[in-house]
Amino acid sequence: MESVNIKQLAKALNLSTSTVSRAFRDNSDISKETKEKILAKAKELNYQPNHYASNLREQKSKTIAVIVPELANNFFSQAIHGIERVARDKGYHILIYATEDDYEKEVSFIRHLHNGRADGIIMSVSGEANDHTYLNELSQKRLPLVFFDRVYEDIVTPRVITNDYDSSFAATQHLIKQGCKQIAYLVINKNLSIGKFRMQGYIDALAKYNIPFDDRLVVDCTNSYKKNETILKRMLLDVRPDGVFTSVERLAFATYYACYDLKISIPEDLLVIGFSSLEIAPLLNPSLTTITQPATEIGIQAANLLFKMLERPEEINPSEKIILNSKLIKRRSTERN
Amino acid sequence: MESVNIKQLAKALNLSTSTVSRAFRDNSDISKETKEKILAKAKELNYQPNHYASNLREQKSKTIAVIVPELANNFFSQAIHGIERVARDKGYHILIYATEDDYEKEVSFIRHLHNGRADGIIMSVSGEANDHTYLNELSQKRLPLVFFDRVYEDIVTPRVITNDYDSSFAATQHLIKQGCKQIAYLVINKNLSIGKFRMQGYIDALAKYNIPFDDRLVVDCTNSYKKNETILKRMLLDVRPDGVFTSVERLAFATYYACYDLKISIPEDLLVIGFSSLEIAPLLNPSLTTITQPATEIGIQAANLLFKMLERPEEINPSEKIILNSKLIKRRSTERN
DNA sequence: TTGTAAGCGTTATCAT
DNA sequence: ATGATAACGCTTACAA
Numbered sequence: 001m002e003s004v005n006i007k008q009l010a011k012a013l014n015l016s017t018s019t020v021s022r023a024f025r026d027n028s029d030i031s032k033e034t035k036e037k038i039l040a041k042a043k044e045l046n047y048q049p050n051h052y053a054s055n056l057r058e059q060k061s062k063t064i065a066v067i068v069p070e071l072a073n074n075f076f077s078q079a080i081h082g083i084e085r086v087a088r089d090k091g092y093h094i095l096i097y098a099t100e101d102d103y104e105k106e107v108s109f110i111r112h113l114h115n116g117r118a119d120g121i122i123m124s125v126s127g128e129a130n131d132h133t134y135l136n137e138l139s140q141k142r143l144p145l146v147f148f149d150r151v152y153e154d155i156v157t158p159r160v161i162t163n164d165y166d167s168s169f170a171a172t173q174h175l176i177k178q179g180c181k182q183i184a185y186l187v188i189n190k191n192l193s194i195g196k197f198r199m200q201g202y203i204d205a206l207a208k209y210n211i212p213f214d215d216r217l218v219v220d221c222t223n224s225y226k227k228n229e230t231i232l233k234r235m236l237l238d239v240r241p242d243g244v245f246t247s248v249e250r251l252a253f254a255t256y257y258a259c260y261d262l263k264i265s266i267p268e269d270l271l272v273i274g275f276s277s278l279e280i281a282p283l284l285n286p287s288l289t290t291i292t293q294p295a296t297e298i299g300i301q302a303a304n305l306l307f308k309m310l311e312r313p314e315e316i317n318p319s320e321k322i323i324l325n326s327k328l329i330k331r332r333s334t335e336r337n
Numbered sequence: 338m339e340s341v342n343i344k345q346l347a348k349a350l351n352l353s354t355s356t357v358s359r360a361f362r363d364n365s366d367i368s369k370e371t372k373e374k375i376l377a378k379a380k381e382l383n384y385q386p387n388h389y390a391s392n393l394r395e396q397k398s399k400t401i402a403v404i405v406p407e408l409a410n411n412f413f414s415q416a417i418h419g420i421e422r423v424a425r426d427k428g429y430h431i432l433i434y435a436t437e438d439d440y441e442k443e444v445s446f447i448r449h450l451h452n453g454r455a456d457g458i459i460m461s462v463s464g465e466a467n468d469h470t471y472l473n474e475l476s477q478k479r480l481p482l483v484f485f486d487r488v489y490e491d492i493v494t495p496r497v498i499t500n501d502y503d504s505s506f507a508a509t510q511h512l513i514k515q516g517c518k519q520i521a522y523l524v525i526n527k528n529l530s531i532g533k534f535r536m537q538g539y540i541d542a543l544a545k546y547n548i549p550f551d552d553r554l555v556v557d558c559t560n561s562y563k564k565n566e567t568i569l570k571r572m573l574l575d576v577r578p579d580g581v582f583t584s585v586e587r588l589a590f591a592t593y594y595a596c597y598d599l600k601i602s603i604p605e606d607l608l609v610i611g612f613s614s615l616e617i618a619p620l621l622n623p624s625l626t627t628i629t630q631p632a633t634e635i636g637i638q639a640a641n642l643l644f645k646m647l648e649r650p651e652e653i654n655p656s657e658k659i660i661l662n663s664k665l666i667k668r669r670s671t672e673r674n
Numbered sequence: 675t676t677g678t679a680a681g682c683g684t685t686a687t688c689a690t
Numbered sequence: 691a692t693g694a695t696a697a698c699g700c701t702t703a704c705a706a
Contacts, residue, residue: 003451005683016693021685029691048452052398053683055389056698063432071421072633077414084408084435093454095400096433098421114340115385116699117430256620283593285622296409342699353677358701366675390699393682453683678705683698690693 082299419636
């Protein structure tokens with residue numbers, strides 16, 4: 001890159017670098033004339049202030065890092081979309097990191113972000129391990145962090161989550177009211193906060209309606225399509241549930257596929273409901289009853305929270321928690337004829 | 338951020354900053370002992386070399402920028418996923434920019450990237466304007482650029498695309514062989530290269546089977562759900578096509594919604610085929626026949642191309658073009674009973 | 675093998 | 691209103 005720097009621009013104008021620099025920041029004293037002259041010449045020579053130099057000098061990067069478990073995922077891509085909008089408005093740049101649910105990667109990303117690359121972090125955690133102390137390094141060094149959706153309960157930092165317990169309760173209750181007695185609960189990571197809260201809602205709803213809790217109906221799934229297929233098919237055949245509640249979108253799809261294969265028809269033989277951010281849930285066969293999280297809004301709020309931390313840290317309560325409501329949208333997959 | 342810098346680390350070890358610096362880059366001469374001592378202390382003090390200082394010094398950022406029209410989109414999120422994997426392997430960071438099909442934003446992003454923030458750009462263009470000369474500034478300054486999927490034909494730079502013409506031809510031919518005589522072609526931006534190639538495939542396939550081309554069957558859609566609904570419903574009622582070919586995933590969904598509303602049944606009354614990266618196309622009602630682009634692979638190849646440009650620029654032909662094949666996957670939406 | 679010192683491109687402080 | 695200069699944290703000749 002043979003790009004123009006401030007010195008060359010200054011020389012071309014017979015001015016000092018300080019004057020030129022001032023032209024690019026509004027505050028300082030500078031005559032309108034020279035400022036205009038400078039900006040014109042800058043455009044002509046295609047001058048862009050080098051961000052690395054500025055960042056080094058100013059000790060901030062105008063950049064935030066977003067860490068998510070995966071990118072090719074409706075929920076996260078919508079959330080990132082929300083974050084992007086807010087960040088763009090503020091003139092911030094966004095670095096993206098995907099952990100692929102790998103704890104090592106998560107730690108490594110976080111560690112490396114401590115070098116000034118980003119002014120703050122918005123993260124949905126991988127949840128694959130129990131030692132989150134490395135995160136406390138963040139708070140020591142005051143690199144602001146906001147969690148969204150998937151959080152670590154033992155780390156104190158602002159977060160944006162949804163009313164998972166209530167939604168789960170409502171979802172389970174909905175199945176019960178539709179006549180289900182044997183409701184399977186599909187989960188990927190029971191240890192994750194989200195897994196726990198969602199599961200508790202399920203358990204409590206069963207209890208409320210005096211439906212006995214059955215171990216075999218709580219199904220631990222994985223991130224592998226194939227394994228899930230095996231696990232699910234076995235469960236569907238062995239335990240014969242009349243309802244399935246999936247704590248994660250992907251598992252609802254897996255259930256559909258399994259049912260197609262096994263000629264179990266939804267909703268005649270089995271009712272299905274799931275957490276999902278899928279916009280085309282109405283187009284599924286049958287249309288899928290969902291608990292829909294306001295994914296974009298979650299991203300927006302998380303970003304707003306982070307910027308509040310950056311701009312007015314004193315106003316932020318470290319245990320601030322924004323809770324948004326998911327919506328239960330009833331569709332054919334839970335309709336009793 | 339009160340983080341440790343190289344000076345403090347050096348002082349803590351009674352060494353010079355240069356020695357410490359050397360410990361973090363493999364090439365230089367340094368004794369194993371001191372190196373280990375340094376790395377140990379660095380870990381203890383949680384030292385991370387400041388990237389902005391390094392970047393400034395080395396004149397490179399180990400960062401690439403990815404510019405896409407939208408984030409909450411199957412195709413782009415899969416492509417970004419592919420890019421991410423490659424970049425991560427190379428130790429690069431990724432900046433994300435969404436143009437929302439706004440030409441101004443595209444220009445602004447590109448312009449601002451000329452300040453050293455990124456070493457290269459991977460972009461799928463917005464296609465909203467005809468003046469792309471600003472992009473030539475890139476090649477003057479040698480900020481490497483790779484296009485993927487949506488490209489500007491008049492800019493010479495490496496690109497990764499799919500065999501759009503062939504796929505379109507095949508899709509149209511498929512509909513014809515299924516008995517369609519009145520095939521609508523739904524497009525969002527006819528001027529975009531992708532729009533053109535895909536449309537040409539459609540036109541040529543019609544010609545091959547002596548089906549007259551009908552203006553009214555080429556439907557210009559927008560990015561607005563509502564407007565598309567109106568446009569589509571009117572077309573479906575007025576022109577009464579027996580087949581619909583959508584050049585973009587979203588328009589296939591729009592067609593489904595419109596058909597549901599109008600009680601037009603797919604595939605009995607209307608066959609539908611569309612470009613789409615939707616992984617759950619088999620779950621739609623009816624399952625959707627798709628031309629599926631290898632989205633993740635496109636991202637991977639685009640990233641590989643960019644890194645080749647960065648690492649061995651002399652080996653790269655500026656008009657290099659990688660063409661990947663999409664797959665026509667037949668499903669219920671184009672089945673004649 | 676290690677240390678010294680210059681410089682990457684900016685911006686802030688202090689003069690003028 | 692403008693200019694000179696030091697400093698941000700790091701890397702790399704060059705010197706020792």
